[in-house]
Amino acid sequence: MAETKKISYGHELTKGILKENPVLRLVLGTCPTLATSTSVVNGVGMGIAATIVLVCSNIVISALRKVIPSKARIPAYIVVIASFVTMVQMLVKAFVPALDKSLGVFLPLIVVNCIILGRAEAFAGKNPVLASACDGLGMGIGFTAALFCMGTVREILGAGTFLSGIDTMIGSFVDLKGFTGFDFSEGLANIGLAPMTLFILPAGGFFVFGMLMALVNRLAEKKGKPKAALEGCKGCPHAAACAMCELPGEQTPEDPEKKEAATV
């Protein structure tokens, strides 16, 4: 990408979905991924809200990239992102109140979703508007897809339902003809089975995430790509500003000089 100045919009759009999936490959945005994937509808709702913020903030930040002084970069990004989050929050409250209630505190917390600030810093701050929009959309879709996978596994195994609550989310926009999601729990009860509640609980969230990541790692390995890892701070949007990366023995190999610098 870097050697050819020409931008491939298709590439910017699709890279976020699989190759650089923000959740499963770059390991960003883990908090909302774990917290809101208790059901498919919940997770996808979160994904869409974050995607909207991501695309909008990428566009604005990219458009302003020559105006924002580099020293005030991070606070400026935060302000832009926070404004869009607030707008999305108000729109969700007004038109999809059920989503607002089920996402709770994680809706305003999109502000600190590392994917968004990460993309602003890594991409939108350096690239033209249209490419940034594509990048944001792709990353957003990747995030949503990961949430969909997590949500599907957790909801089916944990609650014995699929797409439950869809009527409360989009019922007022689309005529669902009384469809309120699939419910297998009664069928299961008839043959003496009950859903494994564990998967809905936080512990199940960690477990499913771990398993999904193992699967993706395996697929990546087959293609000869490196594993997903919190490789030091490489995935972290603050890598440039943050001193954690120089922590002795944490992410970088032991380096006496750096140890000196960090502790003195």
Add this chain to the structure above:
Amino acid sequence: MKFYLALLIMGILTQNFVLSKFLGICPFLGVSKKLKTAVGMSAAVIFVMLLATAVTFPLNSLLVKYDLEYLQTIVFILVIAALVQIVEIVLKKYVKSLYNALGIYLPLITTNCAVLGVVILNIDNIAGYAAQNYGFGHAMVNSFAAGAGFMLAMVLFAGVRSRIETADVPKGLQGLPITLVAASIVSLSFLGFAGLVEGLGLI
């Protein structure tokens, strides 16, 4: 008094910020490899949480007074960001020893969702615990409990991870996957505390 105790137990054990509320997962996974860094990071988080609550909780009543509640998210994140910067500068200049202990973790905290999370949850609690007359003191205790819960999870997990390092992990699970599975088991163990607050009759 009972309610303060209830807030402490809830924040640290029954509704642990990391293990049951999923706030602050990034540092939980990233900085918990070594006990020393885990403790330093958590101490910085507690410090910033208390400070942020002390500033934003009164600020919120100001926002409510002028009907500007919708600016909550923007105001809070900016306050936290500015606060972290100021603390870093002040510590660096005047309290060198504290800066050496916590300073390196501070920049990482600005966009730590646990800090913004605790600040927002404190505001939500005003309505949620209206019966207990949730006020500034409660908010501070709640923030401390959230931070202490974060520390407990970090410290416990640092121990777990040091065991994983020497364990024979199946190839496909090596790295982050096994860390997440371990986190799942630690989280599972915290389920045992469920109902503690109600059982002790604190609420």
Add this chain to the structure above:
Amino acid sequence: MKGKDVKQILVTAISLFLICAVSAGLVAVVNGVTAPAIKQMEAETEKEAKQMLLPAAEDFEELAPAERKWVGKDKDGNVVGYVFVTAANGYNGKVEVMTGFTPEGAVTGIEFLTLNETPGLGMKAPKVLPEQIKNQTGELTVVKTAPENEGDVQAITSATITSKAVVKAVNDARALFEAATGKEAAK
């Protein structure tokens, strides 16, 4: 050199200030559009819920301004029941319940205004609890086994905290009902 520093600080500060101002302005505009919509939405849900609980009522009179207590009257002005909104803390935040009462003090039903519990556990509350609470005339208690006594409500499996929150909210509503009508709970 110094002048350059000052200039740089000024440029940074001013551009940040401008970004903040523009953002806040935009947010205010969106708020102006959505705030009435949010209010209307909430009012509508509340109205629908009230109507569900007291279908016979034509008109709801507020017992006290902005306290979310209503007395329902039919078209002749006869009291057909009372509706109260109460809240308690569930597993995952506030549980807000609207409870309807007949003039005699039996629960006509409950509606959930805010419920944000664990899917598959606490979120089962609207399916499981209203049936048990309907027509009850006294103080409710949560039990973990099949209900034996009057006023027993069987907790949702693995969601005792949610069940307790709902029952507490209903009991609070009963207290409000008693305060409003001067009736004692059936012992």
